[in-house]
Amino acid sequence: MLQTPLIDVHRRAGAKLVEFAGWELPLHYGSQIEEHLAVRRAAGMFDTSHMLAVDVEGAGARAFLARALANNVERLRQPGKAMYSCLLREDGGILDDLIVHFVREDLYRVVVNAACADKDLAWLQSLGPERTVLSPRRDLAMIAVQGPAARERTWTALPGLRAASEALEPFFGVQAGAVFVSRTGYTGEDGFELLLPAAQAGEAWTRLAGAGVRPCGLGARDSLRLEAGMNLYGQDMDQTTTPLECGLGWTVDLDSGRNFIGRRALATQLPTRSLLGLVLLGRGGVLRARQRVLLAQGEGETTSGGFSPTLQTSIALARVPARTVPGDAAEVELRGKRLAARVVRPPFVRRGRVLV
């Protein structure tokens, strides 16, 4: 199994370690639910060093990304601006989702999922980048500090970052000395994602913990992103789904006429299914991935599900017929029973507030 530079820190903290996408990572440090609530109420941090940053550099970098990404890189004009995008196949199927940061005209930093990293690199190289060099940055560790108090506690722990990152708007990043600070995340809360040299990760983590940032594992990461209505690649979407079928139509730039990979397929697709949220109404069990969903418009299937510590009930993302709308009644099949649920539009929770 691969290990991040923080493995010894996790072991010392008593983390329960599990395998995830080939990496040995903390599932939790005692209580997944308390970790989840710490992020909603104050601040928590995640070791996301398994994710891969790839620097895309050169005079041809913008043109290359304009062809490779479904979202419009022309939106990236201000230094530090970040953008979410899917990486598509010609048929519109999703190869991965990623964040691309605009550093300067000839340098972009793309952060991709751990499980897709090798596949993504091979795919991007196969597109034949011209006057562009792709450099995987395995030398960098990544720590996501998330929660309403995350930024303040980051500055307490790492005062050197304050000046550069205090004025940072959401979805912008900045290089602050050796640390790339980005006001992004995967929890629905404010906070930073820090990309830093692997050798500095342990000290940064320990200082953050000392400033009251609670270490959190993959368990809380998954329940937080589910509440935030954020798709997990490989679960809510994959190569057999297009962005138009999983709530990501807003990230596909069909308007500018730019010829990106997957454009032709998506321009003519009339999606027959969409991805919406479900909230369990009574008791009877916990919604999980791959449960059958019955609706007036037909059948669907949950793609992610679990107990929501914020809502104190079970929630799910579900692939449903395209005509389904928020407010519709649904039933979910579970252990031979049919449990009543309500269709909602994700997110379920943002910035600590319940939205459904």
Place this chain on the structure above:
Amino acid sequence: MNVPENLRYTASHEWLRAEPDGTVSVGITDHAQEALGEMVYVELPEVGRALGAGDGAAVVESVKAASDVYAPIAGEVVAANGALNDDPGALNKEPYQAWLFRLKPSDPSALEKLLDADAYRKSFE
């Protein structure tokens, strides 16, 4: 890991306690709750239901997954611990206090055929 001496056990990680009134309480072991993770839902059997040994009797759902709890011996369900509906986390905090259901055993000697604390410890060494 905590394995009290005065209880009986199954290889599927249920514990059983003989109560003074002749009934038998059933719960899940410390090892089971540790492996399953934080509990968020329980489904208890109906009082009056007749269970055979090995029948699915209850379901516990953690943040990770749903797991069946089996009736280790045959008997009739005489009580279910409804307090767990509001506090499933008690299964994590006090696994040997948080009984799931009580059985009136069909065969009062059935309990003695189950694992004692020593044998249970050895079952997953």
